[in-house]
Amino acid sequence: GQNIDQPTEMTATEGAIVQINCTYQTSGFNGLFWYQQHAGEAPTFLSYNVLDGLEEKGRFSSFLSRSKGYSYLLLKELQMKDSASYLCAVVDSNYQLIWGAGTKLIIKP
Amino acid sequence: DVKVTQSSRYLVKRTGEKVFLECVQDMDHENMFWYRQDPGLGLRLIYFSYDVKMKEKGDIPEGYSVSREKKERFSLILESASTNQTSMYLCASSLWTQGYNSPLHFGNGTRLTVT
Numbered sequence: 001g002q003n004i005d006q007p008t009e010m011t012a013t014e015g016a017i018v019q020i021n022c023t024y025q026t027s028g029f030n031g032l033f034w035y036q037q038h039a040g041e042a043p044t045f046l047s048y049n050v051l052d053g054l055e056e057k058g059r060f061s062s063f064l065s066r067s068k069g070y071s072y073l074l075l076k077e078l079q080m081k082d083s084a085s086y087l088c089a090v091v092d093s094n095y096q097l098i099w100g101a102g103t104k105l106i107i108k109p
Numbered sequence: 110d111v112k113v114t115q116s117s118r119y120l121v122k123r124t125g126e127k128v129f130l131e132c133v134q135d136m137d138h139e140n141m142f143w144y145r146q147d148p149g150l151g152l153r154l155i156y157f158s159y160d161v162k163m164k165e166k167g168d169i170p171e172g173y174s175v176s177r178e179k180k181e182r183f184s185l186i187l188e189s190a191s192t193n194q195t196s197m198y199l200c201a202s203s204l205w206t207q208g209y210n211s212p213l214h215f216g217n218g219t220r221l222t223v224t
Contacts, residue, residue: 031210040218045213089151091210095210097154
């Protein structure tokens with residue numbers, strides 16, 4: 001079967017750095033997305049990786065290792081508004097999205 | 110900026126009722142999707158559509174149907190609502206771009222409660 005694993009919940013301190021991991025086992029791989037979802041709101045697109053390596057976008061970076069079936073989202077200089085759920089989704093060989101259950105990130109002052 | 114609008118934020122329906130969830134996008138996207146989101150589970154795809162009048166079953170189509178008569182509108186229909194269909198329903202759209210996976214743009218969701 002296809003599987004995406006993310007931690008259910010993480011806690012971090014304002015101003016710090018946090019890394020949210022995502023491991024996947026899918027039938028083929030055609031890219032990986034990260035989305036942010038604030039409570040009661042729509043998921044919004046953060047990043048897309050299809051090649052190995054690190055993609056940086058301001059305070060957020062996303063890393064991919066296809067050989068290890070692994071990605072992480074790195075959030076720097078955490079702000080209270082970063083409290084949200086972070087969803088990892090993999091595009092499989094049929095170009096269908098397989099979603100993880102999401103990681104709820106709690107930021108404490 | 111892409112806007113995906115779902116007609117209702119909250120709905121309460123009775124078991125056995127026929128329920129319509131409407132979704133409209135304003136960016137001429139070819140692809141439209143209906144997902145449900147439940148605590149502890151990833152987003153689960155109900156149906157999707159790549160073009161007008163075209164529909165494809167997702168992972169959990171049972172108990173649902175869809176309609177896409179116009180490019181901008183994708184409707185989800187619960188033929189006879191049941192309590193296990195109580196959930197958050199998310200509509201999304203994306204561009205079709207060959208060789209590239211366009212990100213999804215989501216609506217704010219409809220929280221449906223079936224009593």
